[in-house]
Amino acid sequence: MTKKQRAALAVSTLKKEYPEGICSLTSRSPLQLLIATRLSAQCTDTRVNLVTPALFARFPDLDAFCGATQEEVEGYIHSCGLYKTKARDILAMCRMLKSDFGGVVPDSIEKLTRLPGVGRKTANLIIGDIYHKPAVVTDTHCIRICGRLGISEGKDPRKVEMQLRAVLPPEESNDFCHRLVLHGRAVCTARNPKCEKCCMKDFCKSANLAK
Numbered sequence: 001m002t003k004k005q006r007a008a009l010a011v012s013t014l015k016k017e018y019p020e021g022i023c024s025l026t027s028r029s030p031l032q033l034l035i036a037t038r039l040s041a042q043c044t045d046t047r048v049n050l051v052t053p054a055l056f057a058r059f060p061d062l063d064a065f066c067g068a069t070q071e072e073v074e075g076y077i078h079s080c081g082l083y084k085t086k087a088r089d090i091l092a093m094c095r096m097l098k099s100d101f102g103g104v105v106p107d108s109i110e111k112l113t114r115l116p117g118v119g120r121k122t123a124n125l126i127i128g129d130i131y132h133k134p135a136v137v138t139d140t141h142c143i144r145i146c147g148r149l150g151i152s153e154g155k156d157p158r159k160v161e162m163q164l165r166a167v168l169p170p171e172e173s174n175d176f177c178h179r180l181v182l183h184g185r186a187v188c189t190a191r192n193p194k195c196e197k198c199c200m201k202d203f204c205k206s207a208n209l210a211k
Contacts, residue, residue, distance in 0.1 A: 001203065003150065003151045003167045004166075004167045006149060006150060006151050006167075006203055006205075007149075007151045007164075007167040007168050008169070009200070009203050010149055010151065010176070010200055010203075011168065011169060011172045011176050013199050013200050014176060014179040014180070014183060014199070014200070015172075015175070015176075015179070016199070017179070017183070017199045018179040018182045018183065021174075021175030021176065021178040021179045022175075022178055023125065023129050023178055024045040024046075024049075024178075024181060024182075025037060025040060025045050025048060025049065026049045026052065027052070028056075030104075030105035030126065030130045031061070031062055031065075031094075031097070031105055032052070032056055033125070033126065033129060033130065034093070034105055034115075034118070034122070034126060035052070035055075035056075035065075035090055035093075036048050036049075036052050037122045037125055037126070038086055038089055038090060038093070038117050038118070038122065039051065039052070039077060039080045039086055039090075040080075041082065041086070042081055042082060043080045043081050043082075047079060047080060048080060050079075051076065051077055051079060051080055054076055055073075055076040055077060058072075058076065059073075062094055062097060062098055062103050063098075065090065065091065065094040066091075066094050066095050066098055068091060070084075070087045070088055070091055071087075073087040073090060073091060074087040077090075085117075086117070088116075089116045089117025090117070092115075092116035092117070093115040093116050093117060093118060096114070096115055096116065097115070100114075105126060105130065107126075107127060107130075107131040107133070108127065109123040109124065109127060112126055112127070119157075120138075120157065120158060120161065121137055121138060121139055121157060124136055124137045124138075124161070124174075124177075125137050128173075128174030128177075129174065132174075134165070134170035134171065134173050134174065135173060135174040135177070136161045136164045136165055136168065136173050136174075136177060137174070137177040137178075138157040138158075138160045138161045138164070138177075139177075139181065140184075140190075141180045141181045141183070141184030141185070141188075142160070142164075142177050142180045142181075142184075143155055143157065143160050144184065144188070144190060145180050145183060145184055145188045146160065146163075146164060146180070147160075147206075148188065148193070148204060148205065148206035148207075149200065149203075149204050149205060149206070150204070150205030150206070151163075151164065151167055152164055183198075183199075187199075193206075195207040
């Protein structure tokens with residue numbers, strides 16, 4: 001079985017298992033999703049979703065964030081961890097959005113990664129969820145599960161992204177990555193994966209090696 005064939009099986013199987021391939025972060029605008037994704041670094045989506053309602057109520061739009069102080073933002077996001085760095089990046093990205101992009105969240109990875117604190121993972125999420133372009137979000141779940149399946153190799157996010165772009169159907173890749181997050185939390189955990197319960201056990205390289 002080729003990697004492309006294995007990837008196609010993974011896509012179709014996870015689509016049946018998790019019909020709603022949607023982002024776990026709650027947001028109402030491209031800016032909110034951008035900020036929520038920055039907050040999610042080394043923090044659970046659940047925690048971010050608890051923090052953002054008050055944050056976005058206090059700062060409802062780009063101008064509000066641009067006029068904020070770092071200390072005030074820190075107070076709202078303290079429980080997300082790395083709050084000083086995240087607050088600094090959020091304010092810097094908002095000010096760059098206003099000064100360089102006319103207040104509009106860009107629609108390309110190249111432009112998005114110019115923003116402070118925005119890497120390829122965040123950029124892919126934005127272009128996939130907001131602009132509906134082919135995207136591959138190589139978070140820890142994606143890297144771990146695709147490595148176990150045998151459709152990618154290594155742990156470098158950019159290298160894994162390029163490997164997956166070569167084997168995944170472009171129109172399916174974004175939702176596939178969202179489903180990997182759900183599967184990684186419920187079944188294919190970092191420690192002690194529940195292979196016996198996995199919907200992909202029949203074609204997963206790691207599961208079959210363990211038999």
